[in-house]
Amino acid sequence: MSRQFALRLMDTHAGGDVSRIVTSGVVDLPGDTVRAKMLYLRDQADDLRRLLLEEPYGIPEMSVDLIVPPSDPKAAAGYIIMEVMGYPIYSGSNTICTATAVLEAGIVEKQEGIQHFTLEAPAGLVEIEARVENGVVEAITCQGLPSYIDTYDARIDVPGIGEITYHVAYSGGFYALVDATELGFELVAAEERRLADTAHAIVEAIRADREFSHYSLGDVGPLPFLHFMGPVDNPGSGFYRSRSATYVHPGVICRSTTGTGTSARLALMNHRGEIEPGDRLETVSLRNTRFVGEFVARDHAEGHDVVRNTITGRSYVIAESEIIANVDDPMIEHLTLNHVVAPRG
Incomplete structure (x- = not known):
């Protein structure tokens, strides 16, 4: 045997x-x-x-x-x-x-x-x-990891796509954050293949252009992730909602919006002055599944505004x-x- x-x-x-x-x-x-x-x-x-x-x-x-x-x-x-x-x-x-x-x-x-x-x-x-x-x-x-914006309003020319604007957050890994609407996406399931291909091209272009280093952890590897951001709705006081999609690997868009992607989005909204501690963001995936991130507190570390946050979801x-x-x-x-x-x- x-x-x-x-x-x-x-x-x-x-x-x-x-x-x-x-x-x-x-x-x-x-x-x-x-x-x-x-x-x-x-x-x-x-x-x-x-x-x-x-x-x-x-x-x-x-x-x-x-x-x-x-x-x-x-x-x-x-x-x-x-x-x-x-x-x-x-x-x-x-x-x-x-x-x-x-x-x-x-x-x-x-x-x-x-x-x-x-x-x-x-x-x-x-x-x-x-x-x-x-x-x-x-x-x-x-708990989400303390999250912050490393890069805001950067621009890069992506082969086959053209010049795009992106931001980079750290939330457990470095995330490129891009506006889905500017790229013509509605963030629905039928776009999944095209989203993955677009994200791969953007990530490869950014990786070829520059590297990122965490303020205390140092080198944590090349940029791995990209989070597509849909428009933000405000259905209630201190509560926000946005369609979202996260790319993690060639050909792979996560079925959820991901916890770290949601934390990265909270960091960007804080950087823009759009949210305050106690506010919540519900991210909605291509399959209409949802995570809720809560902005718990704002800290400062080595020149960065750091967002402390939690993520709520359900597992089956x-x-x-x-x-x-x-x-x-x-x-x-x-x-x-x-x-x-x-x-x-």
Whole structure:
């Protein structure tokens, strides 16, 4: 019999973005912190990410969240985010999905009403508020990373598109922010392919033109994301709404508006003086799914106005399963898994 490995999974989605939560089957990874464990996976064991996001087990539009022991005693669990572009240190939709999964899996005891607990992401501790009604996790509110505008009203000539205006925010990764209307988009599902192609061309042009550095983290890699912004409506006092779409990888527009994309938009609205602490922004995706970002407070750090924020959304459990990986399967035999995945049985 061929040697096999097994991984227990809970598949979830938030706003349409599927996050595959790995609850068991991976050995205890080296590293004193969740960030260190993430770096070990990235540098020494990236085949686990590839296994779960490539054929025959996954697709590029998915994400993976690996539950690991936390390093901080205040956290109930740690989690490492894996996506097709690599290892983000934070993600709003992945955090919403992971928080739901730890409740549904019993890692955190589910309590009726409002409950609070802490998770540890590679970016650090994340405070979670869960609303449970009749045993169902109806909503998760999580901290967004402190977000700020790095670049405002820049212009660049994009091959095949022409000159565009863009802004750049940091909200867990660097985001190019562009006005969808100026590019002729209404942000509806039928435009998804063209949105992805347009975003790819813009991101490639910006990456070829310049680099970005976080004021305290330094180099966090080349610009990965683009957030298309629709017009803003104001349906109520301190409440705003906008259609939005987030590009994350060639050919991939997220099904949700993304938590970090929503945080980036809050940073831009603050930079323009359009919102105040306590105001909320609901971003609406191509599939009409929604996240709500709240502008909690404004800080100042090294010359930047930094927006502290939360993201609220709902995650649904869509499957529980066990993946069996056969090391002699020609689809995966090029992957090395034996140092991070426990043998089956």
